[in-house]
Amino acid sequence: MMTTGLLPEGFHDRLPPHADAAAAVEARVLEAARLHGYERVDPPLAEHADGLSSRLKDGALTDAVRFVDPVSQRTLAIRPDMTAQIARIAATRMGHHPRPVRLSYAGPVLRLRADQLAPAREWRQIGCELIGRDSVAAAAEVVGVAVESLSAAGASGLSIDFTLPDLVETLAAGPLPVAADQIEPLRSALDAKDAGAVATLAPAYLPLVEAAGPFDAAVARLRAFDAKGVLASRLDALSAIAVSLGDRVALTLDPTERHGFEYQSWLGFSLFVAGASREVGRGGTYMIVGAEGEEPATGFSLYADAIVATAGAVERRRLFLPPGTPVADGAAMRAAGWVTVAALEADDTPQAQLCTHLWKDGVAQPV
Template structure:
């Protein structure tokens, strides 16, 4: 009787990262972490498990729906794998750091798990490296996040990338003027996010929306581009909430101009991402040839208050695997996967070769010993296949 081999495959949506890929991930994370350090951010390490009800305090419905939950045998409470690190930072600030002086400049790096639909093919594991600036409500704080993202992208070797800026209060003001709610409002928001003017017109035609509100909403899909977008928005939009948002965005752009990063910016006033979470400036970073964002974030002034510590906040995170996809073939990233030396000896006395290996390591060279006794050509072939230079 033939024994059936056990299924030792991985679950869908997770991966093993072999040495070369792991080295590239480490290289990207280290470059980003160094930028965070240079801007004065200090790293925290968050746990891989949280109580589900504690995590839920800081999450919207979308993230709640993507959370892995299971019972804790010790307490009977429901545990969760955090699907995002930002709520964990909010909890830490509200509990462990509440007596510390503000602002908090916190950085983090880690993996989170999210439920995904099988047909999407998306990874369930997300490698995040990000920062949170908690305790400052100012355009300069928002600008600092964006300038830091640009600096990190440049440090990784990108030159063809854009940061898309939005201001959710602008969109909220326009949407509020429509008087829509429920399914029609969600349909309208989705159409605006797709820049689908025809779908926007269809929703408005089927709804009892005033002529003034229709005029403001209809222009949203077109409010994308450079600073001229602000002039167009001011010409069309009259509600005070949206106009205050435009003034805030203008202040942030002025500071970003001082940072010298304006060439990397585009404005998207029809951005509806984060309407249930963000409270002001939002942004996403895109690189040429990759449809998914490599970073994203914005202002979220109400999150820490959910944990009992009201404080304004802004932050952003990099998606490391998306960065890897964009960077994988760059020479600097390829170089981080190589090793310097493979040493072998042709006689029984290993003292000399071990001393040489020690000296090379002292000098900072990666050095492995070819302990197996084999022919010289075999050692050279092994070094070639293992990406060892010498």
């Protein structure tokens, strides 16, 4: 029976050369992380839904595809994000390990639904988690590893947008009290930069609507707003992280950004590269739930497909080996980094094998 080859909405095949390019991005990111001491773990695609949802503080499984396991009759969930699985491994299988634990990972994730800006429901997620610390030093290390990983993957024009996910709670519990039932509406209004709603809910928070922008100017505005110094430690921490990055990356600050940072604590950040219409990764500090209570952590996640998409046309460099080419010649060229494609028939051609070069007279010649 003939099939159409159509895939469900939000799914797509990764074809050559893009699948190779995405795999190369993944390998380079993981190698950059390994050089900083992050060791790889590989959790399963699905887990018990209740266990997966319990590992991150405030971490719900609203985006998870669930199904009943025919063996155990328990509800399983296909991971929509790998961070909760790393939290489980750190809290259980590696609970005895001295802190901090540095772990890296890569694998597919599946989401129940997508949004208009990111219509894919299946992604290949790559990341690092530093379990046991959410200090300034830990955050600076993780942000630095994220930057090095993107550079190793071939990305350019790097920029980071920082946010302070617990900003409203911190102010509401101190100098700018807000009724408990008004905190979530206020956070949503600030996230949407809805000055009218903010003015109705809590006029004292209006300066935060204009506080976003280039890093130095935004920090200065926040310091001026923070007359009682409640935010001083957070702003000092952000400045220390910025200093650690030097001039390798452009920095901005949007202190009230909340979308995508629902379970982060004092720090969140989005990663951007040249050519990308939206972020290619996110990270921050958060709390995991273990056998002995909550534990701090810091990490980031990247998406290989989003990084590859910024490269435009993916380069192919394939060397065609005509019939009769000595085996040693092909081996030498592969050792030199070439992809070789050997002719299997006498009438085979470089064009038919999508080759960019031809091995002729001992030289790789452009086709």
